[in-house]
Amino acid sequence: xxxxxxxxxxxxxxxxxxxxxxxxxxxxxxxxxxxxxxxxxxxxxxxxxxxxxxxxxxxxxxxxxxxxxxxxxxxxxxxxxxxxxxxxxxxxxxxxxxxxxxxxxxxxxxxxxxxxxxxxxxxxxxxxxxxxxxxxxxxxxxxxxxxxxxxxxxxxxxxxxxxxxxxxxxxxxxxxxxxxxxxxxxxxxxxxxxxxxxxxxxxxxxxxxxxxxxxxxxxxxxxxxxxxxxxxxxxxxxxxxxxxxxxxxxxxxxxxxxxxxxxxxxxxxxxxxxxxxxxxxxxxxxxxxxxxxxxxxxxxxxxxxxxxxxxxxxxxxxxxxxxxxxxxxxxxxxxxxxxxxxxxxxxxxxxxxxxxxxxxxxxxxxxxxxxxxxxxxxxxxxxxxxxxxxxxxxxxxxxxxxxxxxxxxxxxxxxxxxxxxxxxxxxxxxxxxxxxxxxxxxxxxxxxx
Numbered sequence: 001x002x003x004x005x006x007x008x009x010x011x012x013x014x015x016x017x018x019x020x021x022x023x024x025x026x027x028x029x030x031x032x033x034x035x036x037x038x039x040x041x042x043x044x045x046x047x048x049x050x051x052x053x054x055x056x057x058x059x060x061x062x063x064x065x066x067x068x069x070x071x072x073x074x075x076x077x078x079x080x081x082x083x084x085x086x087x088x089x090x091x092x093x094x095x096x097x098x099x100x101x102x103x104x105x106x107x108x109x110x111x112x113x114x115x116x117x118x119x120x121x122x123x124x125x126x127x128x129x130x131x132x133x134x135x136x137x138x139x140x141x142x143x144x145x146x147x148x149x150x151x152x153x154x155x156x157x158x159x160x161x162x163x164x165x166x167x168x169x170x171x172x173x174x175x176x177x178x179x180x181x182x183x184x185x186x187x188x189x190x191x192x193x194x195x196x197x198x199x200x201x202x203x204x205x206x207x208x209x210x211x212x213x214x215x216x217x218x219x220x221x222x223x224x225x226x227x228x229x230x231x232x233x234x235x236x237x238x239x240x241x242x243x244x245x246x247x248x249x250x251x252x253x254x255x256x257x258x259x260x261x262x263x264x265x266x267x268x269x270x271x272x273x274x275x276x277x278x279x280x281x282x283x284x285x286x287x288x289x290x291x292x293x294x295x296x297x298x299x300x301x302x303x304x305x306x307x308x309x310x311x312x313x314x315x316x317x318x319x320x321x322x323x324x325x326x327x328x329x330x331x332x333x334x335x336x337x338x339x340x341x342x343x344x345x346x347x348x349x350x351x352x353x354x355x356x357x358x359x360x361x362x363x364x365x366x367x368x369x370x371x372x373x374x375x376x377x378x379x380x381x382x383x384x385x386x387x388x389x390x391x392x393x394x395x396x397x398x399x400x401x402x403x404x405x406x407x408x409x410x411x412x413x414x415x416x417x418x419x420x421x422x423x424x425x426x427x428x429x430x431x432x433x434x435x436x437x438x439x440x441x442x443x444x445x446x447x448x449x
Contacts, residue, residue, distance in 0.1 A: 239271075381411070
């Protein structure tokens, strides 16, 4: 008798939206329908999240900085603390995930474990933590340091930090809370365990002071492109936000990341590529929108921003000449590897002048920009997804909320019709949206028993 094999569950596309205040393009706040104060208005973020939820997106994502690292004489910045803001978003939504950034360089593991476990509780299992190491000097100075810790040291600390946060999330067994009114037993203390961690960077006794959260662990996300960053992701991350300018680069990145994860005995990591969309009814309309937005950005701003990514003086950049040949990683390798490499790749591959490079990046740095009709955007997404370059995308619309509304109204129905994106939520938690298992917390206390 031949064996009948059940059909495999079809692979599903994942989509997040990165709520970059008024939008990805630096001049988005100048649009006629934009509110310049949106960057500190909770209602703006809630509105964007509700549009994303109507489109059945997996999650909203908030970046963060611990300092002013952009040119605030021209554009808004990431100002509101992510977990506080995400708690407000969670209260105004029901299904969409809420992912926030927190640095391992300028926080303590106990605080972060508690903060994100709390977010997971108040959102009923929709929280995620984006692990970053923070490489800018202004942030270092805000925490009493005269220099940025070197790259290897930051990632060594991050690895211990993340391991400890996960141990704290595991310090209560799933059934430790009893709540037995009749018997008068509130918590089974035999199932609440100290982590008793003594490491190179941290000494933490534990346990955490709240029960295990609905997802077991909030989803762990990471965004490093350097070898150290990839290794951290392979050991701990369940999803990664990547920045690749070409299909081939992203295929290679995803393959490398999953090979590293397998070496640690872990399943594959979801790769969510950064993608800026500029959408028009026709391609000409979309290109016109891009040019109008870019033309409202002062060249001084764009040159300074590009120079900051490359770690050079802006005077070295000439608008009508290519990038300089002798570019090396900023700070002797202590800068942001991901955006440095992605930006140079874009300029070198196309032979762009600095002016052309800035326009192709829509005034941004590093992330891929796709300009076109909803059909063209959907074609690009499907190509990357089906070709193994990405498991999904971290969307950064040109302007918010209008650019996301254009995506939800125009692109999402095409992806749904093609059968690669959900027509409705099938689960309630972020883990369920991403197809991730709920982690077992047994390993910690079994090892110490």
